[in-house]
Amino acid sequence: xxxxxxxxxxxxxxxxxxxxxxxxxxxxxxxxxxxxxxxxxxxxxxxxxxxxxxxxxxxxxxxxxxxxxxxxxxxxxxxxxxxxxxxxxxxxxxxxxxxxxxxxxxxxxxxxxxxxxxxxxxxxxxxxxxxxxxxxxxxxxxxxxxxxxxxxxxxxxxxxxxxxxxxxxxxxxxxxxxxxxxxxxxxxxxxxxxxxxxxxxxxxxxxxxxxxxxxxxxxxxxxxxxxxxxxxxxxxxxxxxxxxxxxxxxxxxxxxxxxxxxxxxxxxxxxxxxxxxxxxxxxxxxxxxxxxxxxxxxxxxxxxxxxxxxxxxxxxxxxxxxxxxxxxxxxxxxxxxxxxxxxxxxxxxxxxxxxxxxxxxxxxxxxxxxxxxxxxxxxxxxxxxxxxxxxxxxxxxxxxxxxxxxxxxxxxxxxxxxxxxxxxxxxxxxxxxxxxxxxxxxxxxxxxxxxxxxxxxxxxx
Amino acid sequence: xxxxxxxxxxxxxxxxxxxxxxxxxxxxxxxxxxxxxxxxxxxxxxxxxxxxxxxxxxxxxxxxxxxxxxxxxxxxxxxxxxxxxxxxxxxxxxxxxxxxxxxxxxxxxxxxxxxxxxxxxxxxxxxxxxxxxxxxxxxxxxxxxxxxxxxxxxxxxxxxxxxxxxxxxxxxxxxxxxxxxxxxxxxxxxxxxxxxxxxxxxxxxxxxxxxxxxxxxxxxxxxxxxxxxxxxxxxxxxxxxxxxxxxxxxxxxxxxxxxxxxxxxxxxxxxxxxxxxxxxxxxxxxxxxxxxxxxx
Numbered sequence: 014x015x016x017x018x019x020x021x022x023x024x025x026x027x028x029x030x031x032x033x034x035x036x037x038x039x040x041x042x043x044x045x046x047x048x049x050x051x052x053x054x055x056x057x058x059x060x061x062x063x064x065x066x067x068x069x070x071x072x073x074x075x076x077x078x079x080x081x082x083x084x085x086x087x088x089x090x091x092x093x094x095x096x097x098x099x100x101x102x103x104x105x106x107x108x109x110x111x112x113x114x115x116x117x118x119x120x121x122x123x124x125x126x127x128x129x130x131x132x133x134x135x136x137x138x139x140x141x142x143x144x145x146x147x148x149x150x151x152x153x154x155x156x157x158x159x160x161x162x163x164x165x166x167x168x169x170x171x172x173x174x175x176x177x178x179x180x181x182x183x184x185x186x187x188x189x190x191x192x193x194x195x196x197x198x199x200x201x202x203x204x205x206x207x208x209x210x211x212x213x214x215x216x217x218x219x220x221x222x223x224x225x226x227x228x229x230x231x232x233x234x235x236x237x238x239x240x241x242x243x244x245x246x247x248x249x250x251x252x253x254x255x256x257x258x259x260x261x262x263x264x265x266x267x268x269x270x271x272x273x274x275x276x277x278x279x280x281x282x283x284x285x286x287x288x289x290x291x292x293x294x295x296x297x298x299x300x301x302x303x304x305x306x307x308x309x310x311x312x313x314x315x316x317x318x319x320x321x322x323x324x325x326x327x328x329x330x331x332x333x334x335x336x337x338x339x340x341x342x343x344x345x346x347x348x349x350x351x352x353x354x355x356x357x358x359x360x361x362x363x364x365x366x367x368x369x370x371x372x373x374x375x376x377x378x379x380x381x382x383x384x385x386x387x388x389x390x391x392x393x394x395x396x397x398x399x400x401x402x403x404x405x406x407x408x409x410x411x412x413x414x415x416x417x418x419x420x421x422x423x424x425x426x427x428x429x430x431x432x433x434x435x436x437x438x439x440x441x442x443x444x445x446x447x448x449x450x451x452x453x454x455x456x457x458x459x460x461x462x463x464x465x466x467x468x469x470x471x472x473x474x
Numbered sequence: 475x476x477x478x479x480x481x482x483x484x485x486x487x488x489x490x491x492x493x494x495x496x497x498x499x500x501x502x503x504x505x506x507x508x509x510x511x512x513x514x515x516x517x518x519x520x521x522x523x524x525x526x527x528x529x530x531x532x533x534x535x536x537x538x539x540x541x542x543x544x545x546x547x548x549x550x551x552x553x554x555x556x557x558x559x560x561x562x563x564x565x566x567x568x569x570x571x572x573x574x575x576x577x578x579x580x581x582x583x584x585x586x587x588x589x590x591x592x593x594x595x596x597x598x599x600x601x602x603x604x605x606x607x608x609x610x611x612x613x614x615x616x617x618x619x620x621x622x623x624x625x626x627x628x629x630x631x632x633x634x635x636x637x638x639x640x641x642x643x644x645x646x647x648x649x650x651x652x653x654x655x656x657x658x659x660x661x662x663x664x665x666x667x668x669x670x671x672x673x674x675x676x677x678x679x680x681x682x683x684x685x686x687x688x689x690x691x692x693x694x695x696x697x698x699x700x701x702x703x704x705x706x707x708x709x710x711x712x713x714x715x716x717x718x719x720x721x722x723x724x725x726x727x728x729x730x731x732x733x734x735x736x737x738x739x740x741x742x743x744x745x746x747x748x749x750x751x752x753x754x755x756x757x758x759x760x761x762x763x764x765x766x767x768x769x770x
Contacts, residue, residue: 094733097519119736123517205605208627211716268604270627270717280605408735419718424629444533445737446515446524 160332551701595711
């Protein structure tokens with residue numbers, strides 16, 4: 014009898030243990046009377062950035078007698094999913110930290126963000142001229158940049174180049190010649206690419222396409238997405254062909270297809286490769302890694318014969334801040350006050366100095382005093398074109414990032430690669446009813462869902 | 475007497491209820507919601523969208539990458555099922571013997587089971603790395619340089635490279651189950667067979683395999699269904715479906731459609747198709763492997 018009793022007690026304990034996950038799914042209670050600002054961000058990228066944010070949160074809490082609840086979760090690409098999950102579960106999110114690409118391709122078209130056009134009016138002068146355009150779609154502002162204005166760059170081993178008597182390559186032929194000399198004299202890979210992180214193929218393609226299209230890449234993409242232009246055109250195919258030639262000429266090896274960012278930088282730092290194409294955000298970690306030689310940064314060479322074509326790099330202030338459309342509208346005054354607070358020069362400096370900014374979109378934030386940063390900021394950033402993956406929907410980006418290495422390795426011809434992207438567009442339209450200028454066809458109800466009920470007054474210091 | 479019966483019944487229901495609630499909440503109800511959502515063209519996980527009937531199923535069935543992912547999933551499931559069970563059984567036969575020092579080997583074989591998929595994936599990505607990988611370095615050192623492959627970037631070998639990692643991770647788990655099965659076989663059977671002059675192979679074929687039938691069914695079922703539904707993490711970490719969709723499995727493609735493309739209706743349609751395929755294979759496998767028991 015005692016044994017049975019024991020078993021039953023044990024069983025009840027087990028049942029309670031099994032029920033615990035259900036209990037864990039329930040909502041917790043609220044605390045106190047102070048108003049709370051809920052922030053959902055992605056894991057902070059730079060050393061010291063999280064601490065800087067915490068300091069700013071604390072100062073804001075003290076100045077405006079409120080509580081800031083924040084969560085840094087996942088990478089920038091996860092923000093769409095995290096916001097969807099928050100919306101489904103009824104979690105309060107007043108402010109989110111998406112990157113511009115996701116604002117364009119997913120969050121704004123899906124009605125997940127609040128229209129900030131009127132709300133941000135009093136704070137517009139806190140930004141450098143033109144930078145809010147990056148977050149403006151269909152004449153409506155869906156977020157604002159809060160990070161550095163990045164660009165793409167060609168990093169190279171300057172010491173090795175000097176030793177081999179090589180100059181920074183200005184044309185495709187120069188680059189091929191550099192590759193041959195490096196291979197013959199050093200027996201290493203001339204270039205390495207972080208091809209495992211597929212989005213870098215898009216960035217690379219965008220830079221080359223800017224040249225093959227005669228600096229009309231974004232215009233072409235707009236036309237392509239509205240069905241007025243096909244991706245199988247000469248400029249698109251030629252861009253794929255440049256990749257194939259780089260591979261065929263031995264500038265890249267197949268190692269680039271399965272190398273990630275860490276592997277690429279390590280190979281470069283250990284002089285297993287002499288050059289790599291990357292973003293300006295890679296400058297600081299690369300400088301840290303490179304100990305045995307002098308680092309060089311330069312533009313990509315001109316891949317086309319036409320000397321009138323400008324070597325443009327893709328770039329934009331990619332880290333942004335926005336308000337979810339399902340944010341608590343009673344908190345709008347606090348949300349806007351928080352924006353005003355973080356855009357104050359001293360607070361922006363505190364946070365954004367951790368980025369070691371090269372060209373900060375916020376007025377008053379000092380850029381780093383560094384020869385590389387100076388060169389990038391002065392020579393490359395002014396020629397920037399927006400990233401094509403910001404404009405293109407994710408499905409198209411996915412097709413393109415598969416097509417580039419496939420064309421490069423000879424798995425498909427450049428023409429077939431271009432056709433794959435074109436086919437992906439047709440599938441997208443058929444399956445999802447994709448419309449590029451979605452803002453033109455939104456109903457009043459859809460606009461109501463993303464429009465603030467009233468514009469709060471805030472203290473502008 | 476009647477009240478005791480009632481009490482027992484309530485007790486049984488109470489015991490089963492939590493598991494049933496969890497099953498309903500996290501498997502059955504989502505499955506029905508998924509099936510319902512698959513009839514809509516929608517980019518939102520919170521409902522809504524346009525009703526399009528079975529069109530999402532047509533889109534899924536017309537999608538070449540989806541079929542490629544199903545083919546890859548089948549390859550994955552078959553490869554790992556054969557390899558894990560052959561190796562697991564082989565190692566169990568070797569390590570079940572009572573010898574000094576064998577415990578160390580048992581632990582060594584089992585340790586990878588305790589690693590998370592992410593750790594395993596990252597670890598093997600570096601092992602396979604063409605720049606720094608120790609695998610290519612090792613092959614060069616032992617004179618097998620001619621067999622060096624682009625393990626994760628060659629579409630012809632990438633899928634197999636991932637399967638090998640899965641086998642490495644789980645062989646120890648299957649070995650433990652086989653060892654437990656081996657312990658249940660009476661030594662008298664082997665002694666009798668030895669008296670009758672049976673050799674090692676005959677003993678294995680006529681005693682070990684028939685006596686372990688239930689264990690083999692269990693192991694094969696775990697490995698096969700696992701091959702269908704537990705391949706996401708490794709593929710995601712090691713290749714993310716590339717190169718050129720050559721390692722795309724059904725789960726990575728469904729998740730890509732759901733969370734990246736926000737093509738919620740089509741992702742749900744693909745999930746339902748996958749559930750049907752797994753159910754058919756699971757049912758067939760169970761029928762075939764338990765046929766002998768049924769006949770008896």
